[in-house]
Amino acid sequence: MTAQQPDYPRGSAPARLPLHSPRCMGCGPDNPAGLRMRAFRDGDEVNADVVFDEHHVGAPGLAHGGAVAAACDDLLGFALFVAETAAVTRSLSIEYLAPVPLHETHRITARIQAQDARRLNIAATGAGPDGTVRFTAEAVFIVVSLQHFLRHGDPDGVWRLLDRLTDGNADEALRTAAELPEHPQPGTEEGGWSS
Numbered sequence: 124m125t126a127q128q129p130d131y132p133r134g135s136a137p138a139r140l141p142l143h144s145p146r147c148m149g150c151g152p153d154n155p156a157g158l159r160m161r162a163f164r165d166g167d168e169v170n171a172d173v174v175f176d177e178h179h180v181g182a183p184g185l186a187h188g189g190a191v192a193a194a195c196d197d198l199l200g201f202a203l204f205v206a207e208t209a210a211v212t213r214s215l216s217i218e219y220l221a222p223v224p225l226h227e228t229h230r231i232t233a234r235i236q237a238q239d240a241r242r243l244n245i246a247a248t249g250a251g252p253d254g255t256v257r258f259t260a261e262a263v264f265i266v267v268s269l270q271h272f273l274r275h276g277d278p279d280g281v282w283r284l285l286d287r288l289t290d291g292n293a294d295e296a297l298r299t300a301a302e303l304p305e306h307p308q309p310g311t312e313e314g315g316w317s318s
């Protein structure tokens with residue numbers, strides 16, 4: 124069975140956030156073993172529903188702790204849309220408060236707790252269908268510029284993501300990014316998504 128994430132199920136629809144990539148393990152719809160999370164921004168919070176399935180099993184019938192951590196990491200990454208900066212996970216800590224059964228919808232909600240220079244503290248909670256929190260996450264993300272992803276990752280994939288984020292202006296954004304350091308200071312011109 125493959126995880127099929129529902130459309131946003133509650134209340135008025137907050138803004139859907141763009142995929143990290145079509146094959147992203149957290150949010151990519153084209154990754155058959157992925158979590159296929161659909162992330163939304165609701166004010167200063169981001170959230171996504173996740174349904175763990177046989178691709179993510181640990182103990183029989185239960186989600187693997189690593190899969191839970193992956194779901195948290197991906198959603199914490201979406202909180203960067205609130206901070207309007209690119210950053211990467213430096214540390215991630217999970218509290219597994221209760222077993223996480225397969226095939227149940229878990230709502231993960233994340234929020235930025237603090238920002239100090241290049242450090243962002245981001246926290247998340249994951250609740251089961253009855254609202255009981257089954258896991259929490261705390262992470263430190265470190266601000267980087269686009270150079271980080273161009274230098275260490277797949278430049279074509281970065282271009283495609285940037286093209287979606289800039290409404291088709293990836294070439295211009297990358298020309299600007301080429302002038303900038305890999306490790307910018309947030310709050311400066313080079314510290315945002317447009318870098």
Ligand SMILES: CCCCCCCCCCCC(=O)SCCNC(=O)CCNC(=O)[C@H](O)C(C)(C)COP(=O)(O)OP(=O)(O)OC[C@H]1O[C@@H](n2cnc3c(N)ncnc32)[C@H](O)[C@@H]1OP(=O)(O)O
Pocket residue numbers: 143196197200201209210211212213214240241242263265267269272281284285306
């Ligand atoms: C196109 C867009 C796509 C955007 C796409 C976004 C996708 C998100 C997907 C989900 C998230 C992921 O999976 S991200 C993938 C997993 N993570 C990674 O691959 C990151 C790998 N690590 C690295 O590349 C590096 O370690 C960095 C960039 C994180 C840091 O490198 P660095 O800059 O050389 O490191 P360093 O000087 O030691 O640390 C920088 C500052 O942070 C502080 N610092 C370091 N660690 C900690 C810590 N645990 N807690 C507090 N503070 C810390 C240091 O004291 C320092 O402060 P000060 O002295 O400056 O004050």
